[in-house]
Amino acid sequence: MLEISQEDIAAIVSLVFTTTLDVEVEAAEGPPPSGGEVASSLVGITGNWDGAVIVACERALAVRFARAMFGISDEEVGESDINDALGELVNMIGGNLKSMLPPPCHLSLPTVVAGREYRVRLPGAKVVRELDFAANGARLRIAIAERAAA
Amino acid sequence: MRFLVIDDSRAIRSLIIRMLKELGHQHAEAGNGREALDIIANNGPFDAALVDWNMPVMTGIQFVEAARAKPELAGMQIMMITTETEVERIQQALALGATEYLMKPFTREAFADKLAMMGLDKAA
Numbered sequence A: 001m002l003e004i005s006q007e008d009i010a011a012i013v014s015l016v017f018t019t020t021l022d023v024e025v026e027a028a029e030g031p032p033p034s035g036g037e038v039a040s041s042l043v044g045i046t047g048n049w050d051g052a053v054i055v056a057c058e059r060a061l062a063v064r065f066a067r068a069m070f071g072i073s074d075e076e077v078g079e080s081d082i083n084d085a086l087g088e089l090v091n092m093i094g095g096n097l098k099s100m101l102p103p104p105c106h107l108s109l110p111t112v113v114a115g116r117e118y119r120v121r122l123p124g125a126k127v128v129r130e131l132d133f134a135a136n137g138a139r140l141r142i143a144i145a146e147r148a149a150a
Numbered sequence B: 001m002r003f004l005v006i007d008d009s010r011a012i013r014s015l016i017i018r019m020l021k022e023l024g025h026q027h028a029e030a031g032n033g034r035e036a037l038d039i040i041a042n043n044g045p046f047d048a049a050l051v052d053w054n055m056p057v058m059t060g061i062q063f064v065e066a067a068r069a070k071p072e073l074a075g076m077q078i079m080m081i082t083t084e085t086e087v088e089r090i091q092q093a094l095a096l097g098a099t100e101y102l103m104k105p106f107t108r109e110a111f112a113d114k115l116a117m118m119g120l121d122k123a124a
């Protein structure tokens, strides 16, 4: 059973965004609007707890994150920059969440997925936390999927 | 000072390098521990290596072990910059020869403070 609360997750997301982007994130009501481009990134956690942390956001927010990390303009941000920055975003969020799990746990390298869905399906795992945020007028969803103990 | 920035994320390397430049330092960069050892062999020595933990090919902790096995690199300080924030991990890294530890995400101020603590605040 995952013992990390919604508040813990919100605190970590807020820390990563304020520190890296200088942007405040706030809880968002209702599901994010559908139809737009969504960039998702994922890190797996294995060990004493098994599952994954998934960050899905509007492409505009991913561009902004890449821009802040690379110190470049929106026009200069390329696809590989977005993938790299989003990978590090989920690495930071996942890594900080991992420190709240019973050790030892290991973090995988991040994977980035592009699409139009905020939901990523992981066979054999169940989404146990799902939190929606807004940052700079764009939506962001954090999901934690837990794999049932064998 | 000369720094070697080692992280598999180009975004993090870019962020750190901007901070180093602002502080007046020089840098080289590597995407994993293996690449870092090659750069040190060809362009070393460096005053300090700033090392991520989770990287493909050769992880940060493997890099620390490999670097500390080389007597000629004894003068190179090593700061881990990572999301691996559990006490056991920090102790492991320090026991293997890392000098300092900075948790991601970090601010400019926290970064500059750590360099100052390591005596690495003098410009190149």
Ligand SMILES: [Mg+2]
Binding pocket: A091, B007, B008, B009, B052, B053, B054, B055
């Ligand atoms: Mg990494």
